Amino acid sequence: MFLKTINKIYDTDIGYSFFNSKIAIISSSIFLIIFLCSFFAGVVAPYNPFDLINVSLMDAFTPPIWSEGGNSSFFLGTDHQGRDMFSTMIYGSRISLIVGFASIIFAMILGVFLGITAGYIGGRYEIVVMRLTDVQLTIPSILMALLVDGIARAIISKSMHNEMAIYVLIFAIGISEWPQFARVTRASTLVEKNKEYVSASKIIGLPNILIMFKHILPNILRPILVISTIGLALAIITESTLSFLGVGVPPTTPSLGTLIRFGNNFLFSGEWWITFFPAILLIALALSVNLLGDWMRDALNPKLKKR
Amino acid sequence: MSFLEVKNLNISYQTRKETIVASKDVNFSLERGEILGIVGESGSGKSTIANAIINLIDPPGEITNGSIKIENQEICNNEEIIQKARGKKIGFIFQDPQTSLNPLFKIKDQLIETIQTHLDLNYEQALNKSIQLLKEVGIENAEKRIEDYPHQFSGGMRQRVVIALAISCEPDLIIADEPTTALDVSIQHQILKLLKNLTVKRNLAVMIITHDMGVIAETTDRVIVMRYGKIVEQGKTSEILSNPQSNECKSLVMSVPPTNKKIDRFKLLSPDGGEISDNSLNLTNNIIENWAVRKVSHEKLLDFKNITKIFDGQSIIISTKEDDKIKALNDVSFQIYEGESFGLVGESGSGKSTIAKIITSLVKPTNGQVFFEDVSLHDPKNKIIKNKYRGQIQMIFQDPYSSLNPRFKVKDIIAEPIKFFQKGIDRSSIKDNINDLIDIVGMTRQSLDRYPHEFSGGQRQRISIARALATRPRLLICDEPTSALDVSIQAQVLNLLKDLQEQLNLTILFISHDLPVVRQMCDRIAVLRNGKLCEINETEKLFNNPSHSYTKELLDLMPKIESILID
Numbered sequence: 001m002f003l004k005t006i007n008k009i010y011d012t013d014i015g016y017s018f019f020n021s022k023i024a025i026i027s028s029s030i031f032l033i034i035f036l037c038s039f040f041a042g043v044v045a046p047y048n049p050f051d052l053i054n055v056s057l058m059d060a061f062t063p064p065i066w067s068e069g070g071n072s073s074f075f076l077g078t079d080h081q082g083r084d085m086f087s088t089m090i091y092g093s094r095i096s097l098i099v100g101f102a103s104i105i106f107a108m109i110l111g112v113f114l115g116i117t118a119g120y121i122g123g124r125y126e127i128v129v130m131r132l133t134d135v136q137l138t139i140p141s142i143l144m145a146l147l148v149d150g151i152a153r154a155i156i157s158k159s160m161h162n163e164m165a166i167y168v169l170i171f172a173i174g175i176s177e178w179p180q181f182a183r184v185t186r187a188s189t190l191v192e193k194n195k196e197y198v199s200a201s202k203i204i205g206l207p208n209i210l211i212m213f214k215h216i217l218p219n220i221l222r223p224i225l226v227i228s229t230i231g232l233a234l235a236i237i238t239e240s241t242l243s244f245l246g247v248g249v250p251p252t253t254p255s256l257g258t259l260i261r262f263g264n265n266f267l268f269s270g271e272w273w274i275t276f277f278p279a280i281l282l283i284a285l286a287l288s289v290n291l292l293g294d295w296m297r298d299a300l301n302p303k304l305k306k307r
Numbered sequence: 308m309s310f311l312e313v314k315n316l317n318i319s320y321q322t323r324k325e326t327i328v329a330s331k332d333v334n335f336s337l338e339r340g341e342i343l344g345i346v347g348e349s350g351s352g353k354s355t356i357a358n359a360i361i362n363l364i365d366p367p368g369e370i371t372n373g374s375i376k377i378e379n380q381e382i383c384n385n386e387e388i389i390q391k392a393r394g395k396k397i398g399f400i401f402q403d404p405q406t407s408l409n410p411l412f413k414i415k416d417q418l419i420e421t422i423q424t425h426l427d428l429n430y431e432q433a434l435n436k437s438i439q440l441l442k443e444v445g446i447e448n449a450e451k452r453i454e455d456y457p458h459q460f461s462g463g464m465r466q467r468v469v470i471a472l473a474i475s476c477e478p479d480l481i482i483a484d485e486p487t488t489a490l491d492v493s494i495q496h497q498i499l500k501l502l503k504n505l506t507v508k509r510n511l512a513v514m515i516i517t518h519d520m521g522v523i524a525e526t527t528d529r530v531i532v533m534r535y536g537k538i539v540e541q542g543k544t545s546e547i548l549s550n551p552q553s554n555e556c557k558s559l560v561m562s563v564p565p566t567n568k569k570i571d572r573f574k575l576l577s578p579d580g581g582e583i584s585d586n587s588l589n590l591t592n593n594i595i596e597n598w599a600v601r602k603v604s605h606e607k608l609l610d611f612k613n614i615t616k617i618f619d620g621q622s623i624i625i626s627t628k629e630d631d632k633i634k635a636l637n638d639v640s641f642q643i644y645e646g647e648s649f650g651l652v653g654e655s656g657s658g659k660s661t662i663a664k665i666i667t668s669l670v671k672p673t674n675g676q677v678f679f680e681d682v683s684l685h686d687p688k689n690k691i692i693k694n695k696y697r698g699q700i701q702m703i704f705q706d707p708y709s710s711l712n713p714r715f716k717v718k719d720i721i722a723e724p725i726k727f728f729q730k731g732i733d734r735s736s737i738k739d740n741i742n743d744l745i746d747i748v749g750m751t752r753q754s755l756d757r758y759p760h761e762f763s764g765g766q767r768q769r770i771s772i773a774r775a776l777a778t779r780p781r782l783l784i785c786d787e788p789t790s791a792l793d794v795s796i797q798a799q800v801l802n803l804l805k806d807l808q809e810q811l812n813l814t815i816l817f818i819s820h821d822l823p824v825v826r827q828m829c830d831r832i833a834v835l836r837n838g839k840l841c842e843i844n845e846t847e848k849l850f851n852n853p854s855h856s857y858t859k860e861l862l863d864l865m866p867k868i869e870s871i872l873i874d
Binding site: 016195196197199200201202203204205206215218219 | 702704706
């Protein structure tokens with residue numbers, strides 16, 4: 001049964017391209033490992049770093065197992081509060097992935113909706129939407145996120161802030177990523193809307209909303225899929241940057257960026273592992289997603305098919 | 308020894324899953340001063356052979372064995388020799404003049420570059436020669452026009468430039484791959500005449516690849532008929548066309564719509580040679596009852612009244628000058644009566660498709676009104692009534708590859724209008740409806756669970772017809788429904804449309820540039836030119852006794868297969 005499905009996937013063009021691309025296989029396995037580890041963090045991680053009973057300040061600054069003074073119970077050492085690095089990283093990547101996925105989905109919904117309506121309806125509405133994306137694109141995403149975070153801090157009371165921080169972050173990253181989706185969706189919609197199957201639906205008398213989302217949307221999913229993969233990597237990096245700058249998730253639930261920030265303070269006093277391992281994990285995560293996106297872009301583009 | 312000799316040519320395309328044989332044991336020869344036609348349906352390997360001669364087969368295709376000799380020199384798979392021969396010895400004319408010239412170079416530069424690559428001439432001489440060439444292919448004011456860019460030429464003129472380019476280095480062989488398919492009848496006539504003259508004047512060997520039997524009949528001396536990569540018949544054109552031997556060839560000749568008479572329906576040959584004569588429609592009483600087939604009333608169904616349509620572009624500065632505006636339609640009026648089939652004929656840009664778009668409300672007219680029965684279709688007050696009439700007008704499109712949503716299964720494509728027009732219909736009756744429709748258009752019920760890309764062009768067009776019929780329309784607009792199809796498939800689809808009209812009492816608006824097809828399909832015909840109506844008349848009167856000079860010209864210029872038939 002399982003073999004049959006594999007064979008079936010292998011038989012399709014995209015599956016064939018996947019299994020014949022080393023980069024695709026390696027990067028997807030790395031991503032899958034990180035994803036599964038963080039998803040089952042409670043099972044995989046040896047400690048729960050946020051459970052204060054397990055944490056002892058006595059263990060702080062334990063170097064990795066292979067260095068001098070390493071402790072066999074802390075594989076990658078501990079941080080300044082005595083939390084196991086390996087466990088914190090797994091829990092941290094969970095936060096990074098949640099924020100990455102959620103913000104890209106938010107950006108996708110907003111961008112695709114605006115893009116498809118702009119492309120299909122046209123006229124003044126299209127001009128307004130597209131100029132809006134142009135304006136949005138001139139604001140660097142970090143700046144945009146800082147702006148949103150600042151506004152959120154002013155509105156939301158301090159006690160609520162830590163709870164709300166993750167949603168603010170998702171909103172901030174999502175709002176800075178949607179123009180990409182809007183542009184790509186609009187361009188593809190313009191191509192699709194002139195095809196005769198759309199005219200046929202119009203002649204049948206289908207309402208525009210149905211033509212847009214039932215007929216056109218499934219036909220433009222490919223480019224959207226590609227940019228959302230590449231956008232995911234970008235969102236993860238943006239999240240880490242914000243957390244590194246201290247405007248991201250609160251220190252009580254550290255993401256990879258927050259971990260790097262903690263470690264940064266101790267980098268010059270010799271405790272390199274606190275910042276080094278989260279950084280490596282972040283690079284591996286972002287790179288694997290990015291490479292996967294690159295492969296997908298090429299594989300889904302019939303013009304780039306290898307001869 | 309023949310000028311061009313092709314022997315045992317085998318070409319195959321190796322893909323991941325299978326090997327596709329594009330040409331199998333092809334043998335033919337070509338003499339100087341002779342025009343050879345290669346004809347066949349799409350996918351029969353016509354173009355592959357032409358590309359093999361100039362060694363331009365796209366990978367993964369390759370010549371597996373065989374020989375191609377020009378004047379006894381082996382050129383098969385020999386890139387070094389062919390590189391020199393291309394352009395100098397062999398000229399190539401492509402199908403689409405819009406894309407075969409580089410838009411960024413002046414005509415002058417393109418010609419001179421080619422000439423200087425192959426001939427030992429200096430710039431001045433090459434320029435003179437280019438002007439000479441342009442004059443030869445019939446471009447007026449050549450000294451001035453040579454400074455122009457390709458976009459400043461019309462389609463026919465551009466194809467002339469391409470021909471000038473092809474003969475610029477005095478080649479001995481010209482290969483023309485569908486040279487006139489993208490052109491209008493009148494321009495097609497000029498281009499073919501030009502090719503014929505050049506063949507005689509320069510003693511060229513010419514190979515014309517086409518699917519149009521009319522072109523074959525009018526221009527070629529000998530013809531090769533191909534199917535599935537094999538030559539099924541070759542010989543003198545007049546002999547093959549009047550007395551075809553093989554079944555493939557017979558069916559090809561039979562399906563060509565005759566230009567000189569109206570026939571009841573096209574005869575079709577099954578692959579084993581038997582004639583398919585029975586009606587493809589098997590309407591059960593159930594269907595007819597279900598459809599509530601109307602009696603033919605011969606009353607006025609559609610009134611197209613004084614329509615003018617101006618496309619004023621999307622420019623920001625609104626031009627107020629009357630001359631700047633392009634009138635796609637200029638005061639066009641006609642009526643369509645219930646039960647008839649009405650033809651619209653014209654060359655590209657004559658406004659045929661605009662009329663279809665206005666009737667289906669895809670485009671609003673600038674002036675004038677369209678009445679369906681007594682309801683004005685473009686009156687904003689009539690929105691509710693208009694929606695009621697939406698299902699009564701349906702359309703079949705030209706391109707069967709883009710007119711079906713590739714992400715939908717066939718059954719969903721057909722079910723959509725049913726669900727939309729008969730709100731609250733239960734599942735089983737939708738299924739019955741779909742089954743009826745797929746039966747009507749002559750396809751198997753198994754095809755309902757498949758996706759459009761699994762079907763050929765003709766089958767897709769049938770699905771398209773089924774979808775259009777799903778709303779039980781009274782007026783069916785067919786916008787060039789067969790121009791993307793092979794002749795034998797065209798004959799099938801046209802037969803189907805005829806049968807449907809008879810059985811369901813449909814009114815058909817048939818739009819085409821192909822005069823023979825229109826003659827077979829329509830009761831009355833309107834001729835359009837540049838957005839103006841030239842004349843409307845009954846089909847036979849129009850063909851036998853055209854009153855407008857433009858109609859006369861069109862009729863004179865259409866390629867006629869009958870011209871060379873031996874009785």
